Amino acid sequence: MKKKLLSIALTAVMAASLLAGCGGSGASGSSSSGDTFKIGVIGPLTGGAAAYGTAVQYSAQIAVDEINAAGGINGKQVELKAEDDELDAQKSVNAYNSLKDWGMDMLVGCVTSACSIAVSEETKNDNMFQLTPSGSALDCVKYDNVFRVCFSDPAQGAASAQYIGQNGIASKVGVIYDSSDVYSSGIYQTFAQEAANQGFEIVSAEAFTADSKTDFSVQIQKAKDAGAELVFLPIYYTEASLILQQANTMGYKPIFFGCDGLDGILGVENFDTSLAEGAMLLTPFAADATDELTQSFVKSFEAKYEITPNQFGADAYDAIYAIKAAAEKENVTPSMSVTEIGDAMKKGMTEISIDGLTSTGMTWDASGEPTKEPKAVVIKDGAYVSAQ
Amino acid sequence: MLKKKMLSRNSKGRFTTYGIVIAAWIIMEIFMRAGLMSSHLEGLLVPMTYYAIVAVALNLCVGILGELSLGHAGFMCVGAFSSALFSLVTDGVMPDGVRFLIALVIGVIVSAIVGFLIGIPVLRLNGDYLAIVTLAFGEIIKNIINAMYLGVDSKGVHISFESQMALNMEPEGKTLINGAMGVTGTPHDANFTIAVILLLLALVVVQNFIDSRDGRAVMSIRDNRIAAESIGIPVTKYKMLAFTISAAIAGMAGVIFSHNIATLQSTSQYFGYNVSIMILVYVVLGGIGSIRGSVIAAVILYLLPELLRGLNKYRMLIYSVVLIAVMIINWAPKAIEKRTAFFDSIRKGMKRNGTA
Structure with missing residues (x-):
């Protein structure tokens, strides 16, 4: 009996210490205190997708540092805090709640689609302004408080x-896509729908899954046998580099065409970049573009973090500047409550036009979708060159 | 006399468990109502509770039935998806409470059926073999749902394993499961109170089962299968019974899972074998066969990595170190020896104070 009492007592002590540990920070987050803007970032900072999350975190930090050095937003300094979601929707909501306790005014996130959708249910209830840099699924911007910087998956598939x-690149097209990935299958769906209107034929559509992404010889052989002149790869660059290598050993040399996920293929270790010669991709950002804004961004990013930024980072950088523009348009101050900021930002976002890393003259409408130009890039002599 | 004493001791232990759960619920509710709780912790309450439920379910299988199952995330997945589908289809048709109740029943029944069907071949095996096969079935469930496209329009239900276009739906048709993208837009029906009620339900079912005639039969199979068979206990029947109940309760946890978050995807980070193993960790650290231990371990081990958020990248490292430390302190023979000696000395000290 004593032992039992002791165990109950210990449990109670533990429960109490848990509460004491985190109850202190807490008046339910709705008051945005202080004299600084608090912007939260949520993304996968650890695990397999960490490259995307950290790119967003670092790039947002660079943008915030620049803005602070130039006097802040409406004269107020900006604070940034990033939380890890491990690519898990439930953990993403936990991260959101913990940022709310910190006193977040606005959210830049989440980095990935499923997490972004899950968190948007919460931001809708709080009327918290949410700007996802790279959540590309259609449902990410379902609510009026959510905007995005990147293209939606359907937009990318249709644009490709x-x-x-329209450019008459090929009449027979093969597709290799990742059926277990939201991004990849989302692009493929709209690509296939739009293909019917564009006068070319999809002669083979072969899928792989996250569990079997090292050997692509079957998929490549099918595309080859079907006589595809162009192979569309709506996938990420790691798998694409393997496909290019394996196609080369099989003596198959079609045109390879990809979306923004292919950005970064030249940076894959031990990858013979001559294989990617002539590959085309639709991407909003290329790290070796020659315009001044890209160059200064890439330079400060590389100086600070010793890696080359990818398009996720570029989206996040633009997201911070979009927030700055919208906040200045509507005279948003940190002393306003979260909902007041949310309402003002919703209005402000539709009135601004941003010249950013991912496009010039970006505008938003109330649906949350950006209007921007997709850029087609060709790989020539081991570098990304704008097509046409 | 002896029997009566034994029974009362058992039921006393049972009510202590219920008491702890109810007390925890009351404390949390008070803190929430008073606005003293951080929204971070508030958001953790429901996931914490459904992992406690699934840990209880797995403990029935591992601790009472004595068979190692590595497929419980799969049953959770079945419960989550079947109930989410129902809620999605009937959203707006009936009142929220009724809808959730029916969704709960559907989730539990469907996962019980799946558990039963899987149990037929699986429970013929023993030990390691059974563990591997349940692991395989868990993965199969996850992958089938991940590859499935399901839509509904005026002509009826369409299923495809190829792509969304292959559903051949009318333009106004509604896609319910969109392959890897899963189910989106499940209504947010679950809350902490509902989750705690379901946890209590799971506890009542499991503890009563253990104390029942059927439960004793199951434990006799665990302790000595041949002896149990020799006194005429139908081994297969009782194994199926325990396994199916366990699957049904795991499905119940899945129902709460899907009604607590708007997106539901059948991918490894939610329903893969690593999740099954995580649940097994809760059961093992809480003590195999100890239902109360499972609940406490699930709560602490789910909260720990979240409360360590402040430590950023080091938190998963610290979490692993804590796992090892808890394992050693709880179960190493020397540690148990030291611990009993320590508690005995305290007890003696208390007694001496009491008499003096």
């Missing part, structure tokens, strides 16, 4: 099909 059709 239109580009191939």
Whole structure:
């Protein structure tokens, strides 16, 4: 009996210490205190997708440092805090709640689609302004308080099909995509729908899954046998580099065409970049573009973090500047409550036009979708060059 | 006399467990109502509770039935998806409470059926073999749902394993499961109170089962299968019974899972074998066969990495170190020896004070 009492007592002590540990920080987050803007970032900072999350975190930090050095937003300094979601929707919501306790005014996140959708349910209830840099699934911007910087998956698939059709690049197209990935299958769906209107034929559509992404010889052979002149790869660059290598050993040399996920293929270790010669991709950002803004961003990023930024980072950088522009348009101050900021930002976002890393003259409408130009890039002599 | 004493001791232990859960619920509710709780902790309460439920379910399988299952995340997945589908289809048709109740029943029944069907071949095996096969079935469930496209329009239900276009739906048709993208837009029906009620339900079912005639039969199979068979206990029947109940309760946890978050995807980070192993860790650290231990371990081990958020990248490292430390302190023979000696000395000290 004593032992039992002791165990109950210990449990009670433990429960109490848990509460004491985190109850202190807490008046339910709705009051945005202080004299600084607090912007939260949520993304996968650890695990397999950490490259995307950290790129967003670092790039947002660079943008915030620049803004602070130039006097802040409406004269107020900006604070940034990033929380890890491990690519897990439930953990993403936990991260959101913990940022709310910190006193977050606005959210830049989440980095990935599923997490972004899950968190948007919460931000809708709080009327918290949410700007996802790279959540590309259609449902990410379902609510009026959520905006995005990147293209949506359908927009990328349709734009790719239109580009191939209108420029008459190929009449027989093969597709290799990752059926277990939201991004990849989302692009493929709209690509296939749009292909019917564009006068080219999809002769083979072969899938792989996250569990079997090292050997692509079957998929490549099918595309080859079907006589595809162009292979569309709506996948990330790691798998794409393997496909290019394996196609080369099989003596198959079609045009390879990808979306923004292919950005970074030249940086894959031990990858013979001559294999990627002539590959095309639709991407909003290329780290070796020659415009001044990209160059200064890439330079400060490389100086600070010793890696080359990818398009996720570029989206996040633009997201911070979009927030700055919208906040200045509507005279948002940190002393306003979260909902007041949310309402003002919703209005402000539709009134601004941003010249950013991912596009010039970006505008948003109330649906949350950006209007921007997709850029087609060709790999020539081991570098990304704008097509046309 | 002896029997009566034994029974009362058992039921006393049972009510202590219920008491702890109810007390925890009351404390949390008070803190929440008073606005003293951080929204971070508030958001953790429901996941913490459904992991406690699934840990109880797995403990029935591992601790009472004595068979190692590595597929419980799969049953959770079945419960989550079947109930989410129902809620999605009937959203707006009936009142929220009724809808959730029916969704709960559907989730539990469907995962019980799946558990039963899987149990037929699986429970013919023993030990390691059974563990591997349940692991495989868990992965199969996850992958089938991950590859499935399901839509509904005026002509009825369409299923495809190829792509969304292959559903051949009318333009106004509604896609319910969109392959890897899973289910989005499940109504947010679950809350902490509902989760705690379901945890209590799971506890009542499991503890009563253990104390029942059927439960004793199951434990006799665990302790000595041949002896149990020799006195005429139908081994297969009782194994199926315990396994199915365990699957049904895991499905119940899945129902709470899917109704607590708007996106539901059948991917490894939610329903893969690593999740099954995580649940097994809760059971093992809480003490195999100890239902109360499972609940406490699930709560602490789910909260720990979240409360360590402040330590950023080091938190998963610290979490692993804590796992090892808890394992040693709880179960190493020397540690147990030291611990009993320590508690005995305290007890003696207390007694001496009491008499003096």
